[in-house]
Amino acid sequence: MTERDLAERICLRVMKELSKPLIPIEASGRHVHLRRDDLDVLFGRGHKLTHRGDLSQPGQFSCEERVRVVGPKGEFSSVIILGPERPRTQIEISLTDANILGVNAPIRLSGDTFGTPGIRIVGPAGKVETDDGVIAAKRHIHMTLEDAASYGVRDGQIVSVKIYGERGTTFHDVVLRVSPKFATYMHIDYDEANACAFTKGMMGFLEV
Numbered sequence: 001m002t003e004r005d006l007a008e009r010i011c012l013r014v015m016k017e018l019s020k021p022l023i024p025i026e027a028s029g030r031h032v033h034l035r036r037d038d039l040d041v042l043f044g045r046g047h048k049l050t051h052r053g054d055l056s057q058p059g060q061f062s063c064e065e066r067v068r069v070v071g072p073k074g075e076f077s078s079v080i081i082l083g084p085e086r087p088r089t090q091i092e093i094s095l096t097d098a099n100i101l102g103v104n105a106p107i108r109l110s111g112d113t114f115g116t117p118g119i120r121i122v123g124p125a126g127k128v129e130t131d132d133g134v135i136a137a138k139r140h141i142h143m144t145l146e147d148a149a150s151y152g153v154r155d156g157q158i159v160s161v162k163i164y165g166e167r168g169t170t171f172h173d174v175v176l177r178v179s180p181k182f183a184t185y186m187h188i189d190y191d192e193a194n195a196c197a198f199t200k201g202m203m204g205f206l207e208v
């Protein structure tokens, strides 16, 4: 192969790589979603969550309120609550957090809490022992209908996301979630964020 052929081949490869869709990535720290009656117990009857800041997903927000999450082995104070209220209380932690707490958190998509372990949550007005709801969030991409159509992907599809950098990584088994209610972002937890030396504003290439 001549030098020119080689240069052309490399150039084509780079162009192919760069033509892949770029997905903005966000890292989610440990957090709790609360259902109404748990919120009543933890913060007092009728307590309304205090809006602190909007999240990337429309209608989702971080709250001023904090809780303590207590496991059999360890605990975390000052765990953030994400609003709005949910039909079921859900505690999203990393696998490192799960080790510290001493719970076996299965890797699940948000909302899929059947058969997951429960945990103790302590607020200023009381405490709850949840029956279930502890998960390590399965990595996923929220995507608009428009982006899904333009990238030729569909809801529920399993994709990979390649990240370049000092700790270049490809995340496999990423679940695509397509909804008109979403904005296009990939969500990873802090274990995954550290695995790719995540920095704010990082983007990944979508591979299907």
Ligand SMILES: [Zn+2]
Pocket (backbone or CB within 6 Å): 140, 142, 187
């Ligand atoms: Zn998410």
